[in-house]
Amino acid sequence: MSTSYLSQDEINSSSLSDPDNRDPLKINKHLQLDFFNVIAEPDPSAYSFEVFHKVSHQVYHYTKIIIYRLLTVLIGLPLMVCWGLIFGIYTFAMIWIAVPMRRLVQTWIAEIGINVQTLSDAVIAPIHRSMGQMFSSIRISLSKENIHSARQILV
Numbered sequence: 001m002s003t004s005y006l007s008q009d010e011i012n013s014s015s016l017s018d019p020d021n022r023d024p025l026k027i028n029k030h031l032q033l034d035f036f037n038v039i040a041e042p043d044p045s046a047y048s049f050e051v052f053h054k055v056s057h058q059v060y061h062y063t064k065i066i067i068y069r070l071l072t073v074l075i076g077l078p079l080m081v082c083w084g085l086i087f088g089i090y091t092f093a094m095i096w097i098a099v100p101m102r103r104l105v106q107t108w109i110a111e112i113g114i115n116v117q118t119l120s121d122a123v124i125a126p127i128h129r130s131m132g133q134m135f136s137s138i139r140i141s142l143s144k145e146n147i148h149s150a151r152q153i154l155v
Contacts, residue, residue, distance in 0.1 A: 033064070 023029070039060065048056075 039056070
């Protein structure tokens with residue numbers, strides 16, 4: 001899934017040159033809520049009266065517009081203030097807190113990695129090399145003979 005981001009200038013110029021295009025990034029293309037996408041009469045046996053169909057189309061269309069605009073004014077504008085605050089705080093936190101902390105932790109992890117590598121090279125690697133040399137002379141041979149050795153313990 002490729003995502004293309006437009007710069008603020010491209011968004012402003014595209015929405016200013018075409019005032020009907022209020023979704024230049026097509027983030028709400030899944031909202032196909034026109035009358036014919038919601039109410040469909042697929043076959044002539046299911047058709048309503050022509051007058052009723054035209055009237056219902058007009059009622060649906062204008063009711064949707066009026067309710068949307070009313071809710072936009074009553075609820076949308078206060079929500080935009082909330083979303084503006086939330087994204088402003090988020091942007092501030094990312095720029096001034098999270099990214100510097102991530103950079104600090106990355107440098108700490110890199111420094112700890114250097115110390116662990118040094119410790120491993122100085123202590124752990126020689127111990128394992130010497131243990132490897134000690135056990136390298138052990139030879140195991142397998143045979144098909146059964147060896148029965150019984151030891152008696154005298155009490």
